[in-house]
Amino acid sequence: MKKNIIDSKEVPQICAICSFGTELADGSGILCKKTGIRKPDSTCKKFEYDPLKRVPRRDPVIPNFTAEDFAL
Numbered sequence: 001m002k003k004n005i006i007d008s009k010e011v012p013q014i015c016a017i018c019s020f021g022t023e024l025a026d027g028s029g030i031l032c033k034k035t036g037i038r039k040p041d042s043t044c045k046k047f048e049y050d051p052l053k054r055v056p057r058r059d060p061v062i063p064n065f066t067a068e069d070f071a072l
């Protein structure tokens with residue numbers, strides 16, 4: 001199951017959402033427990049997905065409908 005989520009196109013395998021990485025205080029990089037300081041968009045073969053670090057997509061903007069939009 002976990003393998004399927006990681007292999008999907010929606011979850012990129014980058015340090016920013018890896019369980020071994022911690023964002024630096026200034027936000028310029030990731031401190032990795034395995035390899036040291038990395039760029040947020042870099043990756044390696046030890047990547048382990050942490051779903052709590054993923055930033056979800058924003059909700060779509062819902063247009064304002066009026067009663068005329070639903071009239072026949």
Ligand code: SF4
Pocket residue numbers: 013014015016018019020021030031032033034035038042043044045046047048
């Ligand atoms: S270098 Fe590898 S193990 Fe470290 S945070 Fe990035 S993907 Fe994860």
